[in-house]
Amino acid sequence: MARPKHKLTNAELKAKPPGKYSDGGGVWFHKRPDGGAQWFLRYTSFGRRHEMGLGAYPSVTLKTARQEAEKWQAVVREGKDAIRERERQRREAVRNLHILSDIALDAFESRKAELKGDGKAGRWFSPLQLHVLPKLGKTPVSQIDQRDIRDTLAPIWHDKADTARKAMNRLSIVMRHAAALGLDVDLQATEKAKALLGKQRHKPRHIPSLSWQDTPAFYQSLDGGTVTELALRLLILTAVRSYPLRNLHLDQIDGDTWTIPAEAMKGRKGATEDFRVPLSQEAQRVVAEASKFAREGFLFPGVRKGVISDMTMGKFMDRRGMVERPHGFRSSFRDWVAETTNTPHDVAETALGHTVGGAVERSYRRTDFLEQRRVLAKRWAEVLYRTNSQKVAVLRP
Template sequence: MAGLNKLTARQIKAAVSGDKLHDGGGLLFVAGENGGRWKFRHQIGGRRREMGLGSFPAMSLAEARRERDKWAAVKESGQDPIRERDRQRAEDMKPDRGDPTFEEMAHIAFEARKEMLRGDGERGRWFAPLRLHVIPKIGAIPVSSLTQRDIRDALQPIWRTKNATAVKAVNRTRIVLRHARLSGYDVDPFIADAAQHMLGYVAHKPTPIPATPWQDVPDLYARLCDMAGVSPLALRFAILTAVRSDGVRNARFDEIDGDVWIVPADRVKGRRGKVGDFRAPLSDEAMRIVEACRERRIGAHLFPSPRLRKGISDVALSKTLDRLGEAGRIHGFRTSFRTWVQDTGAAGYDIAETALGHVVGGKVERA
């Protein structure tokens, strides 16, 4: 059914983040930072659609081909594969399956919403607060038997010491309980609110990311120019473009179009489907950095990690700043840029916000 198989396990392992490899019959492999994702590309009513099949290496090439053949057969029968998958999932979540544990329901809720999360929720670590702090304590309890005291007891050890993480855990727990309620289980999502009330108020004062004063940026840039290696180049590029750390660290040569850097949507902050590619114009100095990277090119990335087939790590950039005695961090360069614009009047509000990739006005205004 699928035709000639084109991919090999070796090709998949050699792929770098962002690569798209076709196996035939609509099976597509999209490489990621820690593996990749399998997709089934097909057409319904003349419109091309991509259906997620699973992640690699959890799903092997052979398993992905079987999944591709399964849903291709569904399509050949005249049905919409995505609609049929959603129908089957809804059937699986009906109450007649019995009362699931909190851990089971947490995974069900995560699967239902991860399509809207960047990197299927892995990059943002959506599931981490539940996995680390909630499931070990209450994961085995049937979801309809949970009480606010169970949730309170699970989070009390970190409520004051790691409050930001604990609040995320409460919010994720609330989402899981609401999903269970809407799936027909006898659950009251309000118990998450009650648990948060019982845990008490914490005066949490956010700690801003240290930013280099804009007046000091030229001196820092000059010192970076005197340093050799990938990290100083990446930090200089971050200063010149004011793009977030993830975008800079994983910049690829195929994203450079003339003197414009097109940062793909999956590295732009925001919910999947709500953000698009970001076009960052490159100055002459930024283009000189691109050329310097091309001269030393060893892969797909402008700023490659020395040991891994991906972009340089955030830790490596922080260590470079530490060696220079610089308290500011890479994300703080965006603050440096914004305060420079504000203090000097170099540009208007709309232009400054747009340059940082912030949403300004409605769709018509942005256009």
């Protein structure tokens, strides 16, 4: 004979004395001595009796308690443990509520150690921050599909192709990070989005650079003795990238050689060794002049703290009415090498900090051509501060 259901009524619930009262069908009402009360479901699963809370009374009404009980009784009839199933559903719901901005920040934090300067410059995160998170940042990562990604990156897919490519790459990493966290995401969403967006038709724009013939006049105009001007002079003399120069520490300089830590070098994929830069006498004079501004050992300190920013030298050139960028002086140097010297290709490329040759070739060739590059640096310095700079003797190998 089936057990009767719905024994209790709303009218009698408040009047009940402390104790446990069955409503039938496994639904129970527990009135505590302190006046509080709650509902629970009593059921048997795998030969064991369980009591599953259904909520506090009166927040959970008699009708709601009966509906909840029926839902979980159906789960038990399927051969599942109701309590465990509810916990599983709660965990899944929590996982699926993780929004993209939170996952992106977590992915960024987990990768800082492998990024240059622990990612402090923000270059890894900025494509996401500027072009993805404003539109998708508050979207649960589990709900993001290829159409969302397509619509987000479509405005820059062709006009800012390199930036869009970086944003897509970073987003793919974030999605894989989400999957590693156990979240339910579509790992193919970025590849599908690429298929929807189509092949990029953007032609890369080269960074504007000053011709090597005009570089000496600009170099000689940097005579104000400011931190920014000294930084630009050393940047031009050494043809290095902005990051290692801005973060140059006096401990890295030993006489006529500046040693850049491996982690500060870009463009040397797989490199684990530091990179030596020869310093001409002119470069050493610049270092000596800049040393009076040094703070905490850094040769080019910022106005308030840290070192000068990535934009400092660029803004200086802007004020001069120039469209050329500081990074372009690497091209100026490389063009001078190609047009006026007989420098071997490997030496010229190594002077720019580029990786030359394949992995096998590099494993046998241990030289960094330092002495040949030292001659090249001396000649380049002579070009820069010589009045008639275009009359340059050809450098023989």
